[in-house]
Amino acid sequence: MKNYTLNNGVKIPVLGFGTWKAQDGEEAYQAVLAALKAGYRHIDTAAIYKNEESVGRAIKDSGIPREELFITTKLWNSKHTYEEAMAAFDSSMERLGLDYLDLYLIHWPNPKPLREDGAWQKRNAEVWRAMEDLYQAGKIRAIGVSNFLPHHLEALLETARIIPAVNQIRLAPGVYQTEAVDFCRAHDILLEAWGPFGQGELFQNPAVQAIADKYGKTIAQIALAWSLQEGFLPLPKSVTPSRIASNLDCFDIELSPADLEILKNISGLEGGAPNPDGVDF
Numbered sequence: 001m002k003n004y005t006l007n008n009g010v011k012i013p014v015l016g017f018g019t020w021k022a023q024d025g026e027e028a029y030q031a032v033l034a035a036l037k038a039g040y041r042h043i044d045t046a047a048i049y050k051n052e053e054s055v056g057r058a059i060k061d062s063g064i065p066r067e068e069l070f071i072t073t074k075l076w077n078s079k080h081t082y083e084e085a086m087a088a089f090d091s092s093m094e095r096l097g098l099d100y101l102d103l104y105l106i107h108w109p110n111p112k113p114l115r116e117d118g119a120w121q122k123r124n125a126e127v128w129r130a131m132e133d134l135y136q137a138g139k140i141r142a143i144g145v146s147n148f149l150p151h152h153l154e155a156l157l158e159t160a161r162i163i164p165a166v167n168q169i170r171l172a173p174g175v176y177q178t179e180a181v182d183f184c185r186a187h188d189i190l191l192e193a194w195g196p197f198g199q200g201e202l203f204q205n206p207a208v209q210a211i212a213d214k215y216g217k218t219i220a221q222i223a224l225a226w227s228l229q230e231g232f233l234p235l236p237k238s239v240t241p242s243r244i245a246s247n248l249d250c251f252d253i254e255l256s257p258a259d260l261e262i263l264k265n266i267s268g269l270e271g272g273a274p275n276p277d278g279v280d281f
């Protein structure tokens with residue numbers, strides 16, 4: 001698999017395996033094992049997914065050398081002080097069974113409990129300092145954020161010593177966060193696309209089906225090709241071995257500029273991108 005190069009020079013496989021809702025235990029373990037067997041080398045998890053232990057066990061049992069893998073996890077909303085972030089990182093590493101991490105992300109910029117007293121700017125600055133310290137201590141190869149809009153990034157950059165390498169946001173055909181995309185591109189922050197299948201909604205979309213039929217590919221493969229051609233890093237999730245394997249068959253697709261535009265603008269997706277200043281957690 002090809003790589004992108006992050007703004008600190010670290011290479012990251014252009015596509016990662018999503019694990020949200022992959023249940024801890026057999027489901028997450030078998031899914032990650034199947035993904036590694038199929039050729040994925042980049043796994044995306046988070047403390048809040050509560051499956052880091054199973055992900056870690058699959059990584060170990062795969063027998064793939066650690067340096068060939070790229071592992072991401074995320075700091076949850078209840079850990080937004082310096083000390084809590086440091087302790088949360090150690091706990092994630094213990095569950096994953098790893099001695100270094102490739103990418104650590106602040107999961108959300110504005111957790112609900114911090115919203116009332118307007119503390120999120122101060123707390124993000126504090127948490128970011130913890131992540132910078134972990135990075136400089138060599139425990140993490142790159143640090144980034146998730147679900148950050150331009151105003152969250154602008155606030156962070158006021159005190160940051162290190163510019164985030166990544167912003168992981170919801171992006172898919174029909175879900176295009178133009179302002180966040182433009183801001184990140186201008187600051188050399190790689191965009192990772194969570195929910196690259198519209199969290200499943202794309203599979204019922206007739207406009208995407210028509211494009212898939214035209215290229216002789218599946219909707220999933222077309223959605224991933226779109227993401228890659230936009231320069232995003234998609235994180236497809238599946239716990240179904242046949243889908244895990246077939247989703248990877250997306251690298252030879254060359255969507256025309258007209259089809260890229262149609263996909264960008266398709267309508268009918270219910271979810272859209274959540275407002276990080278309004279989420280209920």
Ligand SMILES: NC(=O)c1ccc[n+]([C@@H]2O[C@H](COP(=O)([O-])OP(=O)(O)OC[C@H]3O[C@@H](n4cnc5c(N)ncnc54)[C@H](OP(=O)(O)O)[C@@H]3O)[C@@H](O)[C@H]2O)c1
Nearest residue numbers: 018019020194195196197198199200220237238239240243
């Ligand atoms: N940073 C954040 O706040 C955030 C938020 C959400 C997600 N994420 C990350 O992004 C990853 C992907 O997002 P997501 O899991 O929400 O949604 P997604 O990847 O857009 O969609 C996953 C759904 O698509 C189904 N699916 C996968 N391949 C398919 C295929 N070829 N044909 C038909 N159905 C298929 C899966 O079913 P089966 O599993 O049953 O096969 C699952 O129901 C997550 O797993 C997580 O790692 C991050």
